[in-house]
Amino acid sequence: MTDDEIKALVLREIRKIAPEVAPDEIDPALDLREQIDLDSMDILNLAIAIRQATGVDIPEADYPRMASLDGCVGYLRVRLPKS
């Protein structure tokens, strides 16, 4: 997957969790928890959704690396098969 595809995938799953958030409002460098008010249940649901969509299981200890949209893309990039 390309970075753009990964980003689109993560954004799609975030939209399912927080439907009121407009994707272009999200600053990819900023913490998602603070930016769009995600809580621990939302983060867990995001991890589950990413697992279901990509097969990548994110250990709890790695959640901090997924804090921002850029973080998610960087984290998944090295774990997903290259397109």
Place this chain on the structure above:
Amino acid sequence: MPALGADMEAGTILQWLVKPGDAVKRGDIIAVVDTEKATIEIEVFENGVIQAIVVPEGEKVPVGTVLALIRTGGEVAMPAEPKPKPVARERAARPAPAAALAPAPPAPPIRPREAAAPPPPRRVHASPVAMRMAVDLGVDLTAVKGTGPDGAITKADVERAAKAAKEGVAAAPPPTAPVEPPKAPPAPKPAMGPAERQVAMRRVIAAAMARSKREIPHYYLGTHIDMTRAMAWLQAENLKRAVTERLLYSVLLLKAVALAAREIPEINGFWVDGAFKPSEAIHVGVAISLRQGGLIAPAIHDVGKKSLDEIMANLRDLVNRVRAGVLRSSEIADATITVTSLGEQGVESVFGVIYPPQVALVGFGKITERPWAADGMVGVKPVIMATLAADHRVSDGHRGGLFLSKVDRLLQEPEKL
């Protein structure tokens, strides 16, 4: 119309999920009701057969109004005739405070005549979110074509219908002849727009919280709890689990609160009619904030008897449904104690306002690393602040303090929770 919480005065029937003649059993969801706070699925409290729907869809009625008549087991059906509403209400033989339905009157032993049955209400097949949106936007669901599974009306269908209605007005062809100016179609009357709902929710929270502070003599206690063992156990446990099976630490807190409440019964129950009524069951209300503002505290039932996995599954389900705006009547009405965890927002402690008629509210802040002295040594530990706001008419600080120390003790042995 059941009272879904101390702060509810009226509700609007959004949809009936049953029609006269349908058999229902305890726990079935029979109707969807809109309140200031959420869309709530009404569960039936008796087994029987729906005899008549008294309050039609779209009507707002006060708490206590009979919504439908149900024929309970053993009774034989009477010829069903649509009754005028006041009669039906009078016929509510015994008021059932917790139930939405009044028992139907005993019926003469004759067979119902098919022809006399009232026509079944028109069914609208729509997702709860779509229904709620339709109410907000003033869209008539019976006129919307569903594109979801089995023709269900989805959120997108409602949006489309609302847009079409708007554009329909703008795109109305100009009159070709100088006749009367085109009349605007009757403006849709939304039961409650988003802004109005915000105002309404603020009003019900204000009423319940003002009543709490006016009537309940609160006392407040707080203690720091070392979370080293609990967090280490949780991390090790989660490492073994697939992401779908993982636990949040809130689940440990909820279980510890329920087990401690079992030992200190004065904090679990209701203050009703000038006296404390302890509750055998421990239904823990979980304060969940809504993204649009406001909060709601639906209950997880029998937390003390459930495994951590069951509580986690319940909690996830509850949070997802709160966010989607759909709850069940029993969850809203019957919490016996409430837990609020404001840790996510980064505060260390929260001293809550008790939700009447409950008598206690337990608060948790965020887990922070702190210097912690024990056995003459100072170390760094993950620490959480647990607080109790309790009703002084029912318990004293000593018992409240015992409760918090029991919560602490339970969290030191997470494997036993």
